Structure formats: C-alpha cells, structure tokens
Amino acid sequence: MFKPITIKDIAQALDLSPSTVSRALSDSYEINEETKKRVIEYAEQHSYRRNPMASSLRHGRSYSIGVIVCEVANSFFSQAIDGIESVAYGKGYHVIISQSHDAYEREVVNIQHLANRAVDGLLISMSAETKDFSHIITLHEQGLPIVFFDRIIDVFDTHTVTSDNKKGAQKATQSLIDRGFKKIAHLANAPHLSITAERLEGFESALRANNIPLNESLIRYCHHGGRIQREVEEAVRYFLDLDERPDAIFVASDRLSMGCLSAYNKLAPKAEHPAIAGFSNSDVLDLLQPGFTCIRQPAIEMGRVAMEMLIQLIESRYPVYEFENTVLETELISR
Template identity: 60%
Template structure:
C-alpha cells in the first residue's frame, strides 16, 4: 500500500519537531505565523491528511456513530438513515450502519461490534425478537451514549424519539369508526415492540372513546414482524373468513400491509369489502393496489432528531441526567373506501 504522509515527515523536512507541526496544522496560537505558513504549505504540497485512526487512539474518540436498524431495505429505515446522515455529516461524524434483520442474535453481535469498534455512540431501533436487553444495558452502564428511535424501550434512561403511535393509531381507528365501519381489526407487529403496544393502545382507546366493545378476536399479532408470509396469511384468513369478519383493518407496518395487499389481490371479492389503513412510508404507496389509506411517519426528521440527541450526549462535558422522549406526529392520509 501507498505510504501516507505523516507529521513526522513534515517535521523532518522542515527541521522542526512533530509537536510544532501538529500545532501549526491545528492553528495553535503558540506557533508563529511564519512557521505555520511553512508547515501548511509543505503539508499541502505532499498532500498530508491526518490519520484518523491515530487521532482516534490518541483522543479516545472515533468521530463515528453506529446505527442499528432492522433492515436498510425498509423505506422507513432508509429514510431515517438519510436523516441521521444529514446531521452526522454536518457535525463531522461518520455513520456505520448495521442491520439486525430482526434477529436477537444479530442485534447482540452488531451492538457488540459497534461498541468494540469504538464508535462514540449508538442509535438503536430494537429488533422485534429482542426481549432481553442485557447487551444494551451493559454498554449503557459502561457509559456508552445510546439513543433509541422508533422501537424504543423503557429499561434504559436516555433520549428517545419515536412517532406518537398512540395518537396515530387512535386517529386512524376513530376515522374508521366515524366512516361507519363496525368491525375494525388490528393486524399488529411483534407484541414486545414499543410501537406495537402504543398502536394497540391507540386502537383500543379509540374504540372505548366511541363506546365500542372490544372483541379480542379483532387483534392479531405477527410475531415474526412480517418476515413470515404464512403467519400473516393465517392472521388474515382469520380476519377475512373466520368467525369474525372485519370490514376494516388497521395494519401496523409496511411489510404487513404489502403482504395483505397481495392476499387481497388474489381474493378480489373480499378486497372490495375491506378497507385498510396501514402504517407506511413506502414512496410508491400511491401506486399500490388495492388502494389503501395510510399513516406516514416523519422518518427523515426522526433520524435527524435522534442524531442530534446522540451528538448532544456524546459532546456533553458533564453527565446528562435529564432525558426527553420526543414524539413525532404521523400524517394520516385518507384515500377512500375500497368500495369507492
């Protein structure tokens, strides 16, 4: 490999000490203008760039942050990542992205890798299979700055940002009720996820607010979070043809929505009698058929806020004890009945 230029080389060439070169490059006031100029010009000439690894070792800071999401191939997460990058980039941080693919094991390994890799902090959206938080608690206790976004947990006191899932689910459900739907089912994500709980509560509260008795057969969880086609099919069968016949559905994620649509497409008659509102950040939602209404989360903004929070934590000179959990509003887009 090519041998990059170093401070020592500059020092030798100019017959000054490495310390002087270092200070000159960092524009220290302890160095005379003349020396600075000599150093800067020579550095420029040999195309010197400081070695970030050496700086990291010396400063015990890597200027990089780790991100853990379920999947970059998920619109919501890729939008979040764009938000994170936009902020991190401005603040001089690199972003290292890892994916859990919703597996607990991969989450543990990736979080470990990131910490090991000496990132200055981590942004986490939990995997849907995680119920034990030890791996994260440990790191947090050791002082590693962590911020949660989207799928957050209560077990760790820190900054968090997520959609106001309660509110969004409430609004969506209430809208369906007002439109006259009687049997509104809820196709939910893995039950251990924060977003699942919050959305379910929003759904239940909307029913309660409209004095509708809750039939527990109207809620179905997808423990695999949409990765298991069969699981979703079973849940839908339940809604479509089972003892309980739903006339509307609140669906908790993009993936669940798309699988649902696929099934409805094979069942056109039933499709006409089922109205859907799904959480979706797909950028082609308007092209999908059957046509569904949807709740769009502020993914990009969520990424930005999460990154800002993390950088604030990292750069704080004193331990932070006051934390905030930001809730972002979702946008409900009504696109009509399936009957229309």
C-alpha cells in the first residue's frame, strides 16, 4: 500500500526536529539556508507532498480554491484557468473547477458543493441564465472570500477583473465599418450579463462615430449564451428572413461566434454569409471562416490577477474594505 512520506519521516532521516523541518519547508527566516537546502532536497527526492488535511487543521484553511466557469472547453475560460492555476499552485493552493454550462441551477448546485467542501474562496464568472444572486450573497455574508472575473455582478463589494468590453466591441465593429459594411447586426449574449451591456455600448458607440443609425431590429439576444444551438439558429434564421439582410454581424462571445458560423453553414449557401467579427480567444474559428476578425481578451492575465486578488482576501489578517475593479486591454486580431 502506498504510504506518503511525512514531516516526521524527513526529520528522522535528517536528524532534525519535525518543527525545524516544517519551518524549513515553509521557507521560514528562522532556519538557516544550509538546513533549508538539505530538507528541500530530501523532500523532493522522496516526493514529499504537504498533507492538506493537516494543513487545514493547523491553519484553519483547506488550501483549495473553487472556480466556477460556464465551460472549460471554451478557449477563453481554458486560458483563464491556466492563469488561475499558475498563481494558485505557486502559492500552495489547489484548484477545484466546476462548470455551470451557463445554467442557473447548475451554478447554484456547484457553488453550494464547493462551499460544503470548505474551499477557502471562490472565483466566479456568472452563468448566462443567472438573475437571482442569493446563493452567492449568502456565502459572502457568511464570510467566504469571493472574486468575480469576466462576467461580474455588483451586489456586494469585492475585487473584480474584466477586459475593456466596450473598447473591444468598438474595435470589432469599426473593423467591419472600415471594410465598407453599413448594415451591421449584433448577436448578443443574455441581456442581464455585465459583458452584454458593455459590448452593446461599444457596438452602438462605433455606429454613432461613423454616422450609422442604430437599427434595434438588427440586435438579437441569446438568453442561454449559445448553450442551446437552436436559439442561435433562430437568430440567424431571423437575419436571413429580413427584407434587408445584414451584410455583417458583430458577435458578442466565443461560443456565440462558433454557433453563428455553424448556423450560417447549415442554413445558407456560402455566398449569402455576412462578414463576422466578434470576441473570441479560439483559433478554430478561422478554419470555419477564413479572415475572421476577432477581439482577443487577455485571458491568462485575467486569471492570474483574479487569483492574486482572491489569495490576498484569503490571507489578509484584517478585514478588507478597499477593492479594485481591474479592467484589462483587449487586442484586435485582423486576419
């Protein structure tokens, strides 16, 4: 039977006290460098891993972080998770990832499950269907540190990390206008999401700057965030049935961009496809539509910043009353 090496085993092998070994592994200033080196080298050679249960009992922490995203397969979120993990593991925390699949019920169950597992904090990107935030507010009131990233809410004060959605949407829409398109539609995410309002604002701003009237009938919302492909196909069919079809579409998210291109490939011949620009961190979309112009968010950096903020909340010895709303720049990828 596998039996992991313990601090007592290391202490016995090196003729040190268990407390000395523990402090050496924690890089304590009380232990000289030579002893630290001996302990760390021996621990690495024998695959020592900190016992999370013991650490939890000693420090009152589980050293685990819960992360809620809509979908790990989404390129943006998989990249954000890379950033999250790079910081978490470097600080001695483990990450437990849950997917809401943009469903409110799944988000509630997953968040409650993570809380029951006594995670030290939560990183949350809201699902497209969530309008009732009571499940999150309750945990906040109970003292659980929570940080929001990408899709944020403002029901209580905490750190948030987003990208500049308005400016990104402006750049994407402007790229279509610069190519000569005038009848530009907008395929938007669920209307109550923070990113939806910001990206719509950027879309409208670009139209105004170029003296193009806003046509409300060319804006369609996907309340399930693209989780249900039928909903995306209905929006595309709506555009195809218009007397004056849009010659271009600004699409508000990675999943919607994929769904929109797939719907057009299914419902209309290539010659009838509009130009499309939108938010995407995936390189796959360029295979579906060569020349696809996209807004790329700094997903890895967003994950890093969000995790650093959460660990700051977790490890603070005093109540935190000042919070940061960090906004990161986007990049236009024009192929």
